[in-house]
Amino acid sequence: xxxxxxxxxxxxxxxxxxxxxxxxxxxxxxxxxxxxxxxxxxxxxxxxxxxxxxxxxxxxxxxxxxxxxxxxxxxxxxxxxxxxxxxxxxxxxxxxxxxxxxxxxxxxxxxxx
Amino acid sequence: xxxxxxxxxxxxxxxxxxxxxxxxxxxxxxxxxxxxxxxxxxxxxxxxxxxxxxxxxxxxxxxxxxxxxxxxxxxxxxxxxxxxxxxxxxxxxxxxxxxxxxxxxxxxxxx
Numbered sequence: 086x087x088x089x090x091x092x093x094x095x096x097x098x099x100x101x102x103x104x105x106x107x108x109x110x111x112x113x114x115x116x117x118x119x120x121x122x123x124x125x126x127x128x129x130x131x132x133x134x135x136x137x138x139x140x141x142x143x144x145x146x147x148x149x150x151x152x153x154x155x156x157x158x159x160x161x162x163x164x165x166x167x168x169x170x171x172x173x174x175x176x177x178x179x180x181x182x183x184x185x186x187x188x189x190x191x192x193x194x195x196x197x198x
Numbered sequence: 199x200x201x202x203x204x205x206x207x208x209x210x211x212x213x214x215x216x217x218x219x220x221x222x223x224x225x226x227x228x229x230x231x232x233x234x235x236x237x238x239x240x241x242x243x244x245x246x247x248x249x250x251x252x253x254x255x256x257x258x259x260x261x262x263x264x265x266x267x268x269x270x271x272x273x274x275x276x277x278x279x280x281x282x283x284x285x286x287x288x289x290x291x292x293x294x295x296x297x298x299x300x301x302x303x304x305x306x307x308x309x
Contacts, residue, residue: 187297192240
């Protein structure tokens with residue numbers, strides 16, 4: 086079955102550490118996205134990529150970094166510069182960044198020790 | 199900034215009843231989409247309605263769009279316990295903006 090796989094499901098980070106969240110899709114989609122969801126809130130866009138080797142900042146990119154070296158993969162690094170990283174992180178993809186529904190992974194919950 | 203705002207924030211109904219959720223937005227859109235999120239899971243796309251459409255059906259779901267009022271509603275008929283979830287509207291304005299999500303309506307179906 087085609088889909089999006091996020092790993093790990095739960096992640097713990099010590100203060101001052103960088104951590105990387107994995108997102109892999111086998112849907113052959115060009116566009117991929119990272120969102121952050123805080124309790125009782127909607128989704129806020131961190132970064133998006135319309136095509137391999139290209140990515141753009143979203144609304145809350147500070148303290149995060151991404152790469153898109155392969156079509157299937159769009160990892161997100163939460164750096165030590167992100168002062169409030171505890172949140173639920175969702176990765177999504179779509180055929181392109183136009184008028185298309187997005188397909189989501191099951192998320193990674195990041196907590197600070 | 200969040201474009202769509204769902205109303206109510208939370209809704210609790212009995213199984214078998216109909217559930218209606220509303221979404222309001224601020225600027226012109228190309229389309230509006232509804233998503234469902236079960237607790238601790240990702241979002242699942244339910245239905246997309248384009249700006250030139252007024253109503254769309256998918257199984258027990260009915261979505262309406264009123265562009266003059268900048269609002270949409272999602273109706274779930276004959277609700278089931280499995281419909282318990284959060285429901286989000288998302289607007290797409292075209293260009294590089296992508297989707298903008300509201301804060302969601304938390305729906306609880308009581309058996």
